[in-house]
Amino acid sequence: MSPTRFPPHFAKTDHRQRSLNQMRSKQLGLEKYIYLNGLKGRDSDLFYDILLENMQEMIPILYTPTVGDACVNYSHIWRRPEGLYVSIEDKGRIRDVLASWPNFNDGRIAVVTDGSRILGLGDLGANGLPISLGKLDLYIAGAGIKPSSTVPICLDLGTNTQRYLDDPLYIGVRRPRPLGPEMDEFMDEFMEAMKEVFPTLLVQFEDFSTDNAFKYLERYRHQYRVFNDDIQGTGSVILSGFTNAARLSSAASGLPPSDQKILFFGAGSAGIGVAKQLLSFFTLSGMSPEEARSRIYTVDSKGLITANRKGLQEHKKFFARTDYDGPALTDLVDIINHVKPTALLGLSTIRNAFTEKVVKAMCALNPRPIMFPLSNPVALCELDYKDAIEWSSGQVIFASGSPYKPVSHDGVVYEPGQGNNMYIFPGIGLGSILSRTRHVSDAMVEQAAIALANSLTEEENAAELVYPRLARIRDISAQVAFAVIRQAQKEKLDDNAYLRTLPDSDLLGLIHDKMWQPPALQLRSFTRL
Ligand SMILES: NC(=O)C1=CN([C@@H]2O[C@H](COP(=O)(O)OP(=O)(O)OC[C@H]3O[C@@H](n4cnc5c(N)ncnc54)[C@H](O)[C@@H]3O)[C@@H](O)[C@H]2O)C=CC1
Ligand SMILES: CC(=O)C(=O)O
Ligand SMILES: [Mg+2]
Numbered sequence: 001m002s003p004t005r006f007p008p009h010f011a012k013t014d015h016r017q018r019s020l021n022q023m024r025s026k027q028l029g030l031e032k033y034i035y036l037n038g039l040k041g042r043d044s045d046l047f048y049d050i051l052l053e054n055m056q057e058m059i060p061i062l063y064t065p066t067v068g069d070a071c072v073n074y075s076h077i078w079r080r081p082e083g084l085y086v087s088i089e090d091k092g093r094i095r096d097v098l099a100s101w102p103n104f105n106d107g108r109i110a111v112v113t114d115g116s117r118i119l120g121l122g123d124l125g126a127n128g129l130p131i132s133l134g135k136l137d138l139y140i141a142g143a144g145i146k147p148s149s150t151v152p153i154c155l156d157l158g159t160n161t162q163r164y165l166d167d168p169l170y171i172g173v174r175r176p177r178p179l180g181p182e183m184d185e186f187m188d189e190f191m192e193a194m195k196e197v198f199p200t201l202l203v204q205f206e207d208f209s210t211d212n213a214f215k216y217l218e219r220y221r222h223q224y225r226v227f228n229d230d231i232q233g234t235g236s237v238i239l240s241g242f243t244n245a246a247r248l249s250s251a252a253s254g255l256p257p258s259d260q261k262i263l264f265f266g267a268g269s270a271g272i273g274v275a276k277q278l279l280s281f282f283t284l285s286g287m288s289p290e291e292a293r294s295r296i297y298t299v300d301s302k303g304l305i306t307a308n309r310k311g312l313q314e315h316k317k318f319f320a321r322t323d324y325d326g327p328a329l330t331d332l333v334d335i336i337n338h339v340k341p342t343a344l345l346g347l348s349t350i351r352n353a354f355t356e357k358v359v360k361a362m363c364a365l366n367p368r369p370i371m372f373p374l375s376n377p378v379a380l381c382e383l384d385y386k387d388a389i390e391w392s393s394g395q396v397i398f399a400s401g402s403p404y405k406p407v408s409h410d411g412v413v414y415e416p417g418q419g420n421n422m423y424i425f426p427g428i429g430l431g432s433i434l435s436r437t438r439h440v441s442d443a444m445v446e447q448a449a450i451a452l453a454n455s456l457t458e459e460e461n462a463a464e465l466v467y468p469r470l471a472r473i474r475d476i477s478a479q480v481a482f483a484v485i486r487q488a489q490k491e492k493l494d495d496n497a498y499l500r501t502l503p504d505s506d507l508l509g510l511i512h513d514k515m516w517q518p519p520a521l522q523l524r525s526f527t528r529l
Helices: 015-024 029-042 044-053 055-062 066-072 094-099 125-143 180-197 210-220 229-253 269-283 289-294 332-339 356-365 385-392 425-435 442-453 458-462 470-490 504-514
Strands: 084-087 109-113 150-156 202-206 226-228 262-265 296-300 343-346 370-373 397-400 407-409 412-414
Touching (some): 029 044, 029 055, 044 125, 055 125, 066 125, 094 180, 125 150, 210 226, 229 269, 229 343, 229 370, 229 397, 229 442, 262 269, 262 332, 269 296, 289 296, 332 356, 356 385, 385 397, 385 407, 425 470, 425 504, 442 470
Parallel strands (some): 202 226
16 A cells, blocks of 8 residues: 555644534535444544534534434444443353453443344344444533443344344344343343452443343342443433423422322333332322322233233332222323322323324313423424424423433423433542442432432523433533532442541542543644654
8 A cells, every 4th residue: 555644734734623524514414423423433532522512513413313213223334343232142151252352451441232122123133233422422422421431332142133134234133132040141141240350340231122221230230330321310311301301391380399290101111110110109298108109100001001901011119099990991081180280290102192182171170280201302393393392282290211402492492301311420430430439329329319300500490491401411411520529429339438537529530531532633633752
């Protein structure tokens, strides 16, 4: 190959702007994703540099909604190895596979998916890797974790999605998913090997199908440094936004925030994870756990979940109603009229399930109903923001899982919230890493939620936002990490005595100082040439 050289005047030009222009010139979200991924491979410092400056624009590409398209099509858009695949065929030698990761001594945070429930898109098998990559980009951009400390992992265990098994380009192992003991043995070996190879690393379980999400969180949470983002991260982020939303709703109704009654549409890992975390919304205000539970109702594909239903899955039993034994209630408007909720949360993957009738039924019961359609990506969201504002004349207090743009109605501009675990997991990770906590406790997750709820500025509160603006994510992650560290210390789960000696302002300062920054472009290779 002939020698190459940068054009001599290249360093005088704005390569950041050039890269942004190239990304912006692509029409489709997926094309932008492919471009940005290529850029990350060529020059990761530049990639993170422009990501930090353009969060609002780039996060919806690298994360939900576009990462969903990237996952669905990953076998076809694959360019280069980007993460670590651990295959069911590696059973017996998983330790060696993990040890092949470059700089494994640096590993501090792994996002691990088995691809079995990517966003609301179902079993995508080995195509699930981009979700781990996207979450880790948020750790890097949002919490300043060093890129070399992040380990994206996809467990390649097979898939039950026939169209992938039939696709000649599918990059995963072609077999159905393992069941019961075969899966348990794999997971036990994997977790043990993770601890051996990456002794100080935090594992984030991501997008496992609901049964396995609950099962492996319980199996490992007291043994390893692990948390489940969909159950705990989502629970925490919604507790936070809900606390702020209830304050706004109370101001309109004149009723105390603890008068809220919450209806969950969708009772999977996310729905039940959030419902359990929202118990604290009531208990923190002095309510008994039993009373708190009575204020939560859950709905699945068969309707209102009642205790008398035959064959109810284990994770649905806790919130199953014992106060209704009439005919099954399956229509959402009927359920709303029966329950009379103040809040309706969607984690069902059913697009447009919150119809005009549903919105109007909620508005008839409350001056400012809370409506959080949280399913991802946008194509599976229960309610579009524009419809929510139009059908309620701006009454609803809204947060969705994926981003929506502000909406103008009757001369007023309304801003949606984004109720997504991206506001929480980077701070939980950073706090856990810095304090070297042995486990991620329920109280740490709860304190993270409270810190996020309190992180809104005066301006954000005045604009009636329920979540802070994304551009401040590093500041927010620092506040979340601070709360996590202090809680770890309180429970004596931490292993960093120095942090205990620091007064609050110094600890917050240290958290900010520890955040990785992409090296300034001028100081990098271009000027050397
Ligand atoms: N906003 C956020 O931060 C997060 C959002 N999610 C989203 O939550 C959604 C659900 O995730 P999982 O709970 O893991 O999935 P899942 O598939 O286990 O749960 C879906 C639930 O919806 C119910 N459902 C399905 N069809 C229904 C219908 N027609 N009527 C009523 N209920 C119906 C199912 O019975 C099940 O209980 C996904 O779209 C995911 O992207 C998940 C985690 C975080
Ligand atoms: C946001 C997220 O974790 C999910 O939709 O699964
Ligand atoms: Mg998830």
